[in-house]
Amino acid sequence: MTIQHPYLQNLFADIQKRNANEPEFLQAVAEVFSSLEVVAYKRPDLLEAGIFDRIVEPERMISFRVAWVDDANTVRVNRGYRVQFNSALGPYKGGIRFHPSVNASIIKFLGFEQIFKNSLTGLLLGGGKGGADFDPKGKSDGEVMRFCQAFMTELARHIGAHTDVPAGDIGVGAREIGFLFGQYKRLQNEFTGVLTGKGLTYGGSLVRKEATGYGLCYFVQEMLASKGTSLAGKRVVISGSGNVAIYAAEKATALGACVIALSDSSGYIVDPKGVNLAVIKEIKEVRRGRISEYTQYVPHAEYHPGFGIWNVPCDVALPCATQNELHGEDAAVLVKNGCIAVAEGANMPCTPEAVDIFHENGILFAPGKASNAGGVATSGLEMAQNASFLSWSFEEVDCRLQQIMKNIYKNCRKAAEDYGCGDNLVAGANIAGFLKVAEAMLAQGVF
Ligand code: NDP
Ligand code: 2IT
Numbered sequence: 001m002t003i004q005h006p007y008l009q010n011l012f013a014d015i016q017k018r019n020a021n022e023p024e025f026l027q028a029v030a031e032v033f034s035s036l037e038v039v040a041y042k043r044p045d046l047l048e049a050g051i052f053d054r055i056v057e058p059e060r061m062i063s064f065r066v067a068w069v070d071d072a073n074t075v076r077v078n079r080g081y082r083v084q085f086n087s088a089l090g091p092y093k094g095g096i097r098f099h100p101s102v103n104a105s106i107i108k109f110l111g112f113e114q115i116f117k118n119s120l121t122g123l124l125l126g127g128g129k130g131g132a133d134f135d136p137k138g139k140s141d142g143e144v145m146r147f148c149q150a151f152m153t154e155l156a157r158h159i160g161a162h163t164d165v166p167a168g169d170i171g172v173g174a175r176e177i178g179f180l181f182g183q184y185k186r187l188q189n190e191f192t193g194v195l196t197g198k199g200l201t202y203g204g205s206l207v208r209k210e211a212t213g214y215g216l217c218y219f220v221q222e223m224l225a226s227k228g229t230s231l232a233g234k235r236v237v238i239s240g241s242g243n244v245a246i247y248a249a250e251k252a253t254a255l256g257a258c259v260i261a262l263s264d265s266s267g268y269i270v271d272p273k274g275v276n277l278a279v280i281k282e283i284k285e286v287r288r289g290r291i292s293e294y295t296q297y298v299p300h301a302e303y304h305p306g307f308g309i310w311n312v313p314c315d316v317a318l319p320c321a322t323q324n325e326l327h328g329e330d331a332a333v334l335v336k337n338g339c340i341a342v343a344e345g346a347n348m349p350c351t352p353e354a355v356d357i358f359h360e361n362g363i364l365f366a367p368g369k370a371s372n373a374g375g376v377a378t379s380g381l382e383m384a385q386n387a388s389f390l391s392w393s394f395e396e397v398d399c400r401l402q403q404i405m406k407n408i409y410k411n412c413r414k415a416a417e418d419y420g421c422g423d424n425l426v427a428g429a430n431i432a433g434f435l436k437v438a439e440a441m442l443a444q445g446v447f
Contacts, residue, residue, distance in 0.1 A: 003030070005037040007047050015056055022105035024323060028112050028348060029056055031355075035430035038419040043438075050446065051438045058111065060084040062158060063104065066132055068150040070143055080151050082130035083111035084164055088440035091162055092128030093118055093376060095169030098147075098176065102131040109323070110169075113347055114376070116433030117369040120408045123380035128164055130155070136171045148179035156184050161192040161386070167379050168197045170322065173243060174209070178202075193386030196379035205382035207397040208375075213247025214398070215374015216318060216345045217255060218405035223341060223364045224316075226413075226423070232256030237314040239263045240321030241284050241291050244345040244372065248318050250277055261312045263321065264291040267305035270312055271298060313337040320345030328353030335361045344368035355426065370408050370429040377404045 003009050012033055019025055033052075040047060066078045081104065084092040094114040097106070107129050115127030134147055159166060168177055177197045184194050191203075198204035207214070217231065224230050234257045238245045241262045249259045258274040269275070269291055279297040283289045292303045310317065310330035317339050319326045323346065331354035334342065342358055343366035344350060350358070350365075358365040378401055385391055408429075415421075415435070416428030 003033050003037065005040045008033050008037060008040055008052065011052055011056075019105075019108075022108060024105045024109040024348070025112065027324075027352065028109040031352065031426070032112070032116065032430050032434070035421075035427045036434055038421065038427075039431055039434065042419075046438050046442070049442055051441055054441065054446075055086065055115070055434075055437065056112070058083045058085045058108065059087060061104075061108070064154045066134070066147065066150045066154070068143075068146045071140055078132045078134045078147070080130070080132040080154060081107045082155060082158055082164070082166075083107050083128060084158070085111040085127040085129070086115045086437060086441075087126040088437050088444060089119055090124035090126045091160075092164035093125040093167075093379065094127060094129040095131075095167045095376075096172045096176075096180075097129070097131035097169040098134045098136050098171035099131070100133055100135045102133045106323070107131055110347055113369050115437060116430060117373045118376055119433040119436045120370055120411065120429060121373050121377040121380060121404055122407060123377060125376065125380055128166070129169075130166055131169065131172075134171075136176070141175070144176065145179045148176055149183045152180045152183035153187065155180075156187045159184075159194055161194050161383075165193065165379070165383060166195055167376070168243070170242065173197075174199055193383050196382040198382070203382075203386050205378060205385055205397055206392070206394040207401060208378045208382055209243065210247040210250070211378035211401055212244045212345065212372050212375030213249070213320070214251045215377065215401055215405045216244070216248045216320070216343055216371050217251035218374065218402050219366055219371040219409055220252075220316065220318070220341060220343045221255065222406060222409040223343065223366055223425075227340075227364065229340075230255070231316065234258070234315040235260050235313070236316045236318060237261040237309060237312050238318045238320050238345070239268075239309050239325060239349070240319075240346065241280060242321070244375070245318075245320040246277065246280060246284065248320055248345050249275060249280070252316075252318075253277065257316070260314065261309055262291060262294075263307075263309045265321070266290055267292060267303060268309040268312075269294045269301050269303050271301040273300065275301075310334055313339075315340055317342045318345050319349035321349065322346055323348040324351050326350045326354050328357055330354060331357035335363065340364060342366070343371045345372050347372065359424065359426075365425060367426045367429050369433060370412050370425060373408055374401050374405055377401060
């Protein structure tokens with residue numbers, strides 16, 4: 001990935017110096033900048049207004065101590081973060097991740113991507129992200145609750161329904177959102193839509209749980225339709241077995257595909273008859289177990305330890321676990337095995353080398369900021385319902401989600417065409433997402 005535009009090249013060199021210890025953030029900026037060169041040539045006004053210089057610097061980033069007491073009465077300390085990256089389009093919006101790998105680089109890459117993703121939804125949402133290097137695995141419900149309460153005790157002063165609205169991400173699901181919401185309400189004495197992904201009894205939206213995975217499949221359907229085909233009858237491999245993976249599998253199956261493999265960070269299962277989602281939900285959502293347990297329920301399935309899931313031959317690959325989980329070598333294997341489409345359910349799961357291989361080989365490729373935007377879009381719909389004190393039916397929310405995913409696909413294709421990038425959806429997503437934010441920043445003056 002090279003940046004040739006002289007202004008962007010100099011700026012990127014400066015960004016590398018200033019953020020030398022943040023490889024994931026630099027990776028995300030490099031990808032966006034290489035797509036935006038065509039914009040920089042056409043729009044000198046954006047360079048003059050310092051839009052590129054400003055968009056890579058968070059409006060605000062906080063890092064804070066989270067101290068809590070575990071079940072053995074030992075004091076534990078984690079580091080919490082919230083990056084409030086860009087508020088040109090609306091209140092900061094983006095998930096919270098609890099995973100031991102969380103650091104400033106990961107939070108900044110996720111927050112940066114979120115700016116463009118949220119812009120693509122067409123809703124009024126700024127970009128933000130947060131998290132902590134806390135590992136919920138193996139913790140009791142009481143420990144998770146005390147951690148969430150400690151985390152929110154600091155975060156509460158920085159967020160609000162019109163300021164910054166967090167949601168879930170890796171390691172943060174319905175249980176954690178409940179504890180976080182309860183603590184916010186207790187501290188502020190205010191019942192507002194300050195978080196999304198809430199339970200249905202206290203302001204959550206129907207379809208939010210399913211939204212990222214369903215939206216991913218709606219996007220894939222658009223992409224496949226452009227080649228006169230669909231998910232029906234396709235073999236699909238999905239990495240991960242968390243929120244995004246499970247509901248991508250559910251929708252792909254409903255649309256006639258056969259989902260033959262799923263994974264977690266320990267290994268992957270292959271079920272040539274199509275994964276049994278009731279079993280997966282029981283293991284992952286109810287018992288919080290490991291994917292290896294699948295073979296106890298479904299003896300004809302195989303379990304393989306390790307990261308080899310991309311060796312399973314498939315027509316469509318949906319990486320739905322984490323960043324940089326699909327490398328150049330994996331992409332080459334997918335191509336060799338006849339895969340026709342790859343769509344990112346996770347954020348930045350494919351390395352730049354992998355994306356190049358997909359493009360060079362004519363594989364349909366959807367970047368996460370477009371194809372996984374259904375989650376945050378439905379969070380936006382949850383905010384709209386909360387603001388109006390109404391709850392919409394499952395069908396109404398799902399119908400809006402489908403329309404949003406169709407629009408994102410159409411707008412990415414159009415932006416790519418308008419700027420001479422053919423049908424490259426990476427370029428289209430970056431250009432379409434960026435232009436709307438850039439116009440809003442121009443209008444709002446320098447800050
Ligand atoms: P979950 O915590 O529900 O599930 C994460 C899954 O990915 C688990 O199966 C987990 O396995 C696996 N995983 C996590 N980290 C690693 C790792 N380092 N190596 C291998 N596997 C790993 O998270 P979500 O499903 O919510 O999120 C998945 C991805 O989708 C993330 O990239 C997230 O940013 C993105 N995303 C999520 C949205 C949402 O609405 N939730 C919206 C848009 C994007 P294990 O249990 O072994 O850790
Ligand atoms: O990466 C993402 O878009 C999310 N984790 C969802 C964010 C949200 O605010 O719903």
